[in-house]
Amino acid sequence: MTALRLLTRFIDRLNYVGAVVAALAAALLALLLIVEVITTSAFAWSQPWAIEFSTYLLAFVLFCGTGWTLRTGGHIRVAAVTQALPPAARRLMDLAGSVFGLGVTGFIAVAMVSQAIRTAEIGSRSFYPLATPLIIPQGLLAAGFVLLALAFLARVLRALVNDPVEDAGRHAGGIE
């Protein structure tokens, strides 16, 4: 039991790190493009990495914090039917949904990791001026999906021992 809680808390920590990486990526993305406007308008110089890096940063913003978003209840589902169920059945449905989610995101994570591994083996680079080794952005993107699969694993484990599956913390979305 304590081992299990240690594991789920560890997964939470990892996912929070992922969210911070995504947040930094969002800040860098804004900075990168603000600088680009200034350098192209005032100095007739364009950062040769602006376009390329902006797309990688986008990938990190979209998917590095996705596991943390699951933990904080930010991903969207249609609750109309399940809400009508009695609590026990609702918990069971939630568990089944989490297991299904673990299956799908596990499949995605494996696909993304093996894509990143092939990229490393082949040595694929980008076709942009910097010829960035693609393993760097693809590796980080794959890590994002691994984090999501882990978040689903933690969710399943928590549901099994009747721990609360979501913790919105200060991020309880919603104006209501």
Next chain:
Amino acid sequence: ADVQWDVSLPWGPTEFHSTNAQKFAEEVKAVTGGAVEMTIHTGGALGIKANESLRAVEDGAVPMAEYAAFQNVGEIPLLGVESIPFLISDYNDLAALMKIVRPVWEAELQKRGQKVLYVVPWPSQNFFTKTPVATLDDLKGVRMRTYDRVTADMVTRLGMVALQMNNPDIVPALASGKLDAVMTSGTTAVAQKYWEFLKHAYNTNHMWASNLMVVNLDEWNRLDPKQQKMIEATAHKLEPQFWEISKAEHAKRMDELRANGMTVEPASDALKTAMREATASMEGEFVTANPAAAPLLDAYHKAVGH
């Protein structure tokens, strides 16, 4: 059909490469008696970007794809050989280069799990500008859209500002004045109706780009040898026709640009000389980066005599 291949193309459904692919698919279907059927997905409908097509076919994400060689230099650097500025002056040169380079490309691509069915070039390249360009001075500070290492280098050396820009940004940037110039083939210029923003076209012919139609090797090896022969023969028969279509494109598109009020001129000698000087070292740099290119380029220069 026994075999059903999805073919990914990044270009729009009416561009000549797409209609060529359609024709290829029809003829293959006919000669194989309907056993091999290809579905052409244009406009990147399968979500596979031009610069990710080589990997997509290698990975088996899609059985067939067409892509421009230079857009996949991140995978095989030698695919960039034809885009060395001013290496090739016309279709004859390009054919000569292909004779030497294509077997090497095919061998490299075989290692990457794909077979080349046919190769068709884009028409000659042009600069499209807002203001007239007679000398190199006229290019100073002009903001030109570039799309890869070679073009960014060249543009910078010509004193222009190289702006990397993604497709959705180009037309609004031309409209708002963020962008002053683009370089591309007449085909693309007409498709994007560049006369709405740009007034002058100069045939600079500074680089060449060819498209490769490839098939995943595992898929290919699943065919029986007779079918393979038929498809190879079809590609072999159609490729020269596709080259003729490409050759006719440039003049046809330039006429369309003129009809829409653009001035179409050859690049001035002064400009061409300046461009050649600015890019003179690029062939050497390419060879330094890719030593395997040295014997190929030597053989090519011998064959065309320049």
Next chain:
Amino acid sequence: MSLPLLLVFGMLVGLLSAGVWVGITLTSIGLVSLEVFRNMRVDRFLAGDLWSTATSAELVTLPLFILMGELLFHTRLSENLFSGLSPWTRRLPGRLLHVNVLGCTLFAAVSGSSAATTATVGRITLKELLARGYDRNLAMGSLAGAGTLGFLIPPSIPMIVYGVLANVSILELFMAGIVPGLILALLYMGYLGLRTTIDPSLLPEAEPRLSWGQKFGALLSLAPVLFLILFVIGSMYLGFASVTEAAAMGVLGALLVALGQRTLTWRKLFDALLGTVRTCSMIGLIISGALFLSKAMARLGLPVEIAGQIEALGLHPYMLIAVLLVFYLMLGCILDGLSAIVMTLPVTLPLVTAAGFDPIWFGVFLIVTVEMAQITPPVGFNLFVIQGLTGTPILKLARAALPFCLIMVAFVMLMVLVPEVVTALPKSLS
């Protein structure tokens, strides 16, 4: 109904009502239908597609505009906006409810995406509207409906995609979208005015009348709003920023407003960034699922097959448009609207031009259908964005957005009867 279609609909209804996350549902339908009906490396196709979606240039504006909205949420901009406008809208039927439509119309002029428009404007307006006691359904419905204007009023990413595929002038398409965009905005406002006149309980108590001096004083509080609008729109239309970069200028503008109002702290900045990550993760999972499902459908040949069947019907032009409207509306229920266009255009465009319709006109027609797709359940991005903002269930939101969807249907009829609403402006300029 063919077997793959049956599987897709069955899984969609089953999984969504079982409460499975929307993005997971869409991805899993793509996976299963390809595994069952096609002999291919589905994992490879999926991995390539996720990489491609995650790095697609068209989406770069999304996190930036969302960050802009998050930053502004921590400023007094929303109070400024409402207190500046409220004395001037006292006698306007619907009063401040119009702020969504006006805000979205204005914001659409910089944003090429409708989810970004909805998220940014909603972050600024919704809380205040609800706090002031305006009707929830009208507040959220008008945001959902007007948010779609991001696609119709230039710049517009779907128009650029359509222009390239259909070989028509993107500039003319942009021109063609302006009048329909404004008409739709007016229709939405008309509806809001009418509804609240019929049923005044949808509005809060009227605020006390102010003197002219107080009224003009209130205008002063609009200064930060005005600064932001001029800063962002100006940066793009004066040629300093590209469409993508304009979103980054939005972030800079929001930072400047926050600094000017001395409301910015490191803590709030970090919260805004985490809030951005949360919204972007939510949209990212759904968008990647929707795009993957679209491509799975393309590989199963479904949309093209159905489009081909429509072709075979040999319909009268008006009937053809009516059938296509239904066709795209149904596709738009499940698929990302833009992907639906990319897949089917090679079949439907020749069909429509042969029936005598102008390709520019058809482009605007398709954009309006993509807009409807944004607010129809189960897969409607504007609905998801508003669910993320308010926590309101998706079906309730869809009901709130329904009148605005119907207004779009009515507008399409107007477009068919009077094509000039679309074509007159581009024609007059070329």
